[in-house]
Amino acid sequence: MAFFETGGRSLFRNPIGLDYDYQPKVVKYREMEMRQVAAAIRPLFQKRSGRNVFIFGPSGVGKTVAVRNLLNELEQETDEITQFYINCWKSDTTFKVLIELCNTINYKFTQNKRTEELFDIVKKDVNKGAAVFVFDEVDKLDDIDFLYSLVEDVFNKSIILITNHKDWVVNLDSRIKSRLTAEMLEFRPYDLTETRGVLQERLEFVFGPNVWDADAFEAIVQKAFSAQDIRSGLYLMKEAASIAEERNSGRVEASDVASAMAKLDEFSIKRTDELEDESRFVLNIVRKNSGRKIGEVYNAYREAGGEMVYKTFQRRITKLEEDRFIVTEKITGGVEGTTTLVKFGSEKKLTEF
Ligand SMILES: Nc1ncnc2c1ncn2[C@@H]1O[C@H](COP(=O)(O)OP(=O)(O)OP(=O)(O)O)[C@@H](O)[C@H]1O
Ligand SMILES: [Mg+2]
Numbered sequence: 001m002a003f004f005e006t007g008g009r010s011l012f013r014n015p016i017g018l019d020y021d022y023q024p025k026v027v028k029y030r031e032m033e034m035r036q037v038a039a040a041i042r043p044l045f046q047k048r049s050g051r052n053v054f055i056f057g058p059s060g061v062g063k064t065v066a067v068r069n070l071l072n073e074l075e076q077e078t079d080e081i082t083q084f085y086i087n088c089w090k091s092d093t094t095f096k097v098l099i100e101l102c103n104t105i106n107y108k109f110t111q112n113k114r115t116e117e118l119f120d121i122v123k124k125d126v127n128k129g130a131a132v133f134v135f136d137e138v139d140k141l142d143d144i145d146f147l148y149s150l151v152e153d154v155f156n157k158s159i160i161l162i163t164n165h166k167d168w169v170v171n172l173d174s175r176i177k178s179r180l181t182a183e184m185l186e187f188r189p190y191d192l193t194e195t196r197g198v199l200q201e202r203l204e205f206v207f208g209p210n211v212w213d214a215d216a217f218e219a220i221v222q223k224a225f226s227a228q229d230i231r232s233g234l235y236l237m238k239e240a241a242s243i244a245e246e247r248n249s250g251r252v253e254a255s256d257v258a259s260a261m262a263k264l265d266e267f268s269i270k271r272t273d274e275l276e277d278e279s280r281f282v283l284n285i286v287r288k289n290s291g292r293k294i295g296e297v298y299n300a301y302r303e304a305g306g307e308m309v310y311k312t313f314q315r316r317i318t319k320l321e322e323d324r325f326i327v328t329e330k331i332t333g334g335v336e337g338t339t340t341l342v343k344f345g346s347e348k349k350l351t352e353f
Contacts, residue, residue: 011241011252017206018238023068028201029194030066036185037070041158044081044130050158052151052180056166057187060229062198063162064136066187071134082131089137094146097135098122119146123153130156139168144176151179189228196221199233207241212252216240219257236260275325281306282316283344286326290344294328297342317342 016022027034033055040051055063071083084104091097098118102110105125110118133150135141138161150159161169161182169182190198199221203212220240224233239260244252275283285301292300298313308316320326329341 011208011211011245011250012206013208014206017202018234023072024065024202024205026201027062027066027069028197029190030062030187033185033187034066034070036183037067037160040160040183041070041074041081041132044132044156044158045078047080047130047156049156050130050132052159052182053161053185054169054180054182055160055162055185055187056164056169058189058228059164060227060231061187061189062230063187067134067136067160067162071132074132080129082126082129083134084131085134085136087136088140092140093142097141097146115146119149123149126154126157132158132160134160134162136162137164139163139165144173148173148176148179151176190225190230192221192225195225195230195233198230199224199237202234203237206237210251211241213254216252216254216257219254219261223261232264236264239263278308279316279320282313283320283325286317286320286342287344289342291341294340294342321345 012018017024037053037055040053042050044050055067057063068085071085074081074083082105084101086097086100088097091100095115095118098115099110101122102108102118105122107121107125113121131154135147138144147159150157159180159182163169166184166186169177169184172180199217203217220233220236223236224230227233236257240256241252243259244256247256249256281304282301285304285306286297289297289300294314294317297317298310301308301313306313317326317328321328324345326345327343329343330338331341332338
């Protein structure tokens with residue numbers, strides 16, 4: 001049987017355009033915002049201190065893509081300004097952040113060094129010239145004290161903080177806030193025309209001509225607009241085209257989009273900020289102890305001040321799994337008999353499509 005018959009040419013001409021970390025060359029409709037960030041950075045060209053910007057807005061509205069695009073442009077323009085980009089979802093402690101900062105300046109001898117020593121190394125390096133620091137998803141940081149040192153001890157710099165939550169800055173420790181004096185910059189959701197424009201441009205890059213039925217594409221535009229999230233549109237584009245390929249069709253039709261949407265609903269993960277406090281607390285413990293046995297995770301939870309008894313904790317774990325925040329895996333027949341491993345689930349925002 002011809003199980004592996006490929007069924008003709010792929011519909012994707014440039015599939016990388018739908019990778020989650022793909023950086024498009026142009027970022028439409030964000031010129032004003034990028035201009036403001038560029039203006040804040042510009043004094044660094046004269047080795048003067050730049051301004052700090054606090055960027056906020058909902059998920060999938062181009063905050064990351066706009067800032068990264070600007071950094072790319074800056075890199076083309078000059079070697080004199082060091083740029084640091086930290087995703088605080090991935091590097092959520094001061095120590096991890098400093099390791100990342102050291103990586104960026106190619107400092108390799110980080111082993112056995114304390115946080116303060118690492119900070120000194122970064123400080124000395126940056127104080128020779130000028131630097132932009134971008135902390136994306138900054139609200140995920142465990143501890144923001146080092147921001148205070150950064151503001152105080154590093155001179156010619158701009159600090160760009162990005163988050164979904166305007167409240168985060170409102171509630172920021174006043175000691176840091178007063179020194180940071182960041183400009184506020186809001187990214188609003190795209191309107192319908194803009195949503196269509198962004199998705200259309202990506203579609204033209206990724207697919208050959210005449211691959212998409214107009215109504216199929218329009219259904220995706222409407223969905224992304226109602227979700228106010230470009231990412232859901234890109235996800236649907238990829239899924240729908242894959243479904244069309246699977247049935248050996250040369251075109252993506254409305255029915256493919258409908259199947260992709262069903263899948264989206266099935267898989268969509270609730271956002272962590274929809275969780276109530278206790279569950280979020282448990283999730284955070286799981287994240288830090290990902291891959292460990294449930295008993296160990298429970299101990300870590302108690303050590304961190306959690307008060308639930310084990311049974312209740314177990315139920316909470318089950319609930320988090322149902323909501324697809326975490327996954328558990330049963331291991332049978334070990335020395336200790338059956339046990340369950342608990343792993344932090346996929347990233348929240350469909351970034352792994
Ligand atoms: N103006 C645009 N032009 C091209 N692509 C865009 C534009 N706006 C958003 N995108 C695409 O949409 C996706 C989401 O954008 P981005 O990652 O910048 O969102 P975000 O605002 O940082 O969201 P989050 O708060 O969830 O991190 C990315 O794949 C990005 O490439
Ligand atoms: Mg982002």
